[in-house]
Amino acid sequence: MVPEIDxxxxxxxxxxxxxxxxxxxxxxxxxxxxxxxVARVVGRRxxxxxPLLLVVSASSFLLLSLTPGDAANQILGPHATAEQYASLxxxxxxxxxxxxQYLHWLRHALTGDLGASVIxxxxxxxxxxxxxxxxxxxxxxxxxxxxLVGVGLGLFSAIRGGRAGRLADxxxxxxxxxxxxxxxxxxxxxxAVKLTWFPATGYVPVSHSPVDxxxxxxxxxxxxxxxxxxxVARQTxxxxxxxxxxxxxxMARANGLPARSILFxxxxxxxxxxxxTVLGVVAVGLLGGTIxxxxxxxxxGLGVLVVNASLQxxxxxxxxxxxxxxxxxxxxxxxxxLAYTWLNPRVRVA
Numbered sequence: 001m002v003p004e005i006d007x008x009x010x011x012x013x014x015x016x017x018x019x020x021x022x023x024x025x026x027x028x029x030x031x032x033x034x035x036x037x038v039a040r041v042v043g044r045r046x047x048x049x050x051p052l053l054l055v056v057s058a059s060s061f062l063l064l065s066l067t068p069g070d071a072a073n074q075i076l077g078p079h080a081t082a083e084q085y086a087s088l089x090x091x092x093x094x095x096x097x098x099x100x101q102y103l104h105w106l107r108h109a110l111t112g113d114l115g116a117s118v119i120x121x122x123x124x125x126x127x128x129x130x131x132x133x134x135x136x137x138x139x140x141x142x143x144x145x146x147x148l149v150g151v152g153l154g155l156f157s158a159i160r161g162g163r164a165g166r167l168a169d170x171x172x173x174x175x176x177x178x179x180x181x182x183x184x185x186x187x188x189x190x191x192a193v194k195l196t197w198f199p200a201t202g203y204v205p206v207s208h209s210p211v212d213x214x215x216x217x218x219x220x221x222x223x224x225x226x227x228x229x230x231x232v233a234r235q236t237x238x239x240x241x242x243x244x245x246x247x248x249x250x251m252a253r254a255n256g257l258p259a260r261s262i263l264f265x266x267x268x269x270x271x272x273x274x275x276x277t278v279l280g281v282v283a284v285g286l287l288g289g290t291i292x293x294x295x296x297x298x299x300x301g302l303g304v305l306v307v308n309a310s311l312q313x314x315x316x317x318x319x320x321x322x323x324x325x326x327x328x329x330x331x332x333x334x335x336x337x338l339a340y341t342w343l344n345p346r347v348r349v350a
Contacts, residue, residue, distance in 0.1 A: 061315070118313075135301035149233075181292040198219050224286060277336070283332045
């Protein structure tokens with residue numbers, strides 16, 4: 001027998017459970033919403049988000065607790081006495097077992113309180129908010145460049161073939177092999193030191209000067225987006241070659257459809273599903289890449305924040321950034337699933 005539950009408007013519904021919505025005036029709309037594929041995708045992702053957040057927060061807490069030293073060492077320095085060290089650890093709660101520290105943090109996190117930095121006293125929420133703009137600017141800019149340049153290169157190499165195809169493969173190999181921080185250092189030497197076209201380090205808020213904001217992001221975005229460009233270009237090329245060789249594309253050509261219409265309205269849409277998959281992987285990879293790129297270019301973002309907090313043993317800050325990055329990954333996966341639902345009618349039927 002399939003179980004039945006009463007639901008509210010904002011509740012997600014897992015598979016295998018029948019809704020009993022009732023006979024109110026909103027009942028027909030609620031029934032249609034419950035059967036809508038987008039609502040089911042969103043509900044499934046929200047259900048998976050809870051255990052994922054718990055696992056990530058517990059893992060980061062445990063790993064940081066295993067590192068040598070703690071915040072008390074950073075605050076007091078090497079010349080403090082054992083009594084001073086023990087007293088500060090008790091005041092910070094660092095003398096408690098790891099599981100008790102985590103449960104204490106989790107109880108406050110469930111109410112929206114991520115704690116405060118044990119080094120500066122600044123709340124974690126405020127610290128993340130103040131450093132969010134550089135990181136988001138870097139990630140969004142790198143993702144846009146990866147999509148535009150990667151799809152363009154993939155289309156060009158699929159249509160032209162020959163040397164263009166080999167060039168795309170070579171770019172993909174370089175993007176997979178060369179680390180972003182090395183690319184960033186080389187870009188600084190060439191375009192900031194020798195040519196002085198762009199600043200070597202620093203970040204200018206867009207509210208201060210849109211032009212300087214854009215100039216401060218050119219080199220970091222270029223360093224971070226090379227992997228994404230390579231991955232998207234190679235996947236676009238392979239997917240387009242498969243679609244262009246399919247039966248329905250040959251039929252469209254035989255029926256005299258314009259080449260531009262065949263390429264963009266039929267072939268590119270059918271090839272976009274595997275490309276969207278790669279974009280999800282690229283977007284998640286950019287989160288890790290920002291940590292290195294921000295430190296190379298001295299951008300005051302979340303990457304620099306989490307590195308400094310890790311070196312100082314500032315556990316609340318590391319926990320807060322880890323939870324935020326996990327939420328970003330969840331949102332990216334949800335966006336990928338919704339894109340599948342829109343691009344592929346078979347997913348909507350399923």
